[in-house]
């Protein structure tokens with residue numbers, strides 16, 4: 175890389191500091207740190223990439239500066255309701271199951287009680303701090319759901335959360351008085367007598383999280399986008415578990431979110447590559463989104479543990495139907511495999527001006 179060429183571009187980038195940049199018509203993204211590409215001597219714009227989606231833990235000003243110099247939009251993932259590393263020291267935020275016991279981790283994931291006020295303030299503070307520090311083009315909320323695991327072929331779908339905060343909040347929102355008794359008895363009463371109200375309330379809690387974080391985002395960075403990484407299951411999958419257990423109600427969320435990023439990890443979820451396009455078609459129809467609409471769909475497809483040809487298929491599928499952008503999980507899996515880099519470059523180059 176010629177340093178003399180980079181220098182003026184970095185100067186230009188520094189003028190843009192503090193501002194968000196315009197959103198490209200079609201997003202050709204990578205998810206994860208761009209560093210593995212840079213370490214191999216690539217410029218991302220030369221690979222057809224125009225946006226990076228970086229984990230909050232790995233963002234830095236030099237990374238943003240270089241990304242800007244390559245003409246990239248910068249979006250940051252925000253791990254919202256992942257309680258790992260928090261609940262251990264704050265047992266009051268530990269999610270409680272229908273037996274009245276603390277939940278066990280769901281695979282590698284440990285959810286948190288979404289109504290516990292201390293945790294909410296903690297996350298809001300973290301987001302505010304990050305937004306004040308870095309001029310990013312958007313925040314992508316991740317893990318916005320009740321405690322569960324949906325990213326594997328055999329999902330873990332527990333009933334939560336029956337902690338005192340949740341039961342009191344449900345009681346006050348619904349106007350229903352829960353009889354006294356052990357937590358397990360209260361849970362059984364709620365699930366047997368008011369299942370539907372309980373599910374609706376849980377969805378409202380999740381949508382409120384998105385709403386509150388959007389308010390905060392707009393206070394700090396009015397032009398930045400709010401994205402959502404989410405479970406891509408159709409309504410009937412796993413007996414309606416997307417809404418019933420995870421608490422994701424698209425009708426509520428579409429009022430808040432600017433961009434939906436369904437996590438269509440076909441191989442990880444035990445589905446064929448063709449499912450990606452089917453799912454995006456279903457989702458576009460469900461949301462009534464069309465390319466050019468203000469509400470966007472930018473899926474995230476699977477790049478690791480799949481062959482380059484298959485990665486090419488799902489990357490293209492990720493740009494089909496109502497989608498106006500795509501990214502892959504993860505950029506690292508592409509950077510380390512020359513054949514996947516070629517596939518990405520071809521798909522991103524060929525689709526210019528879609």
Ligand SMILES: [Zn+2]
Pocket residue numbers: 269270287288289290335336337338339340341
């Ligand atoms: Zn709770």
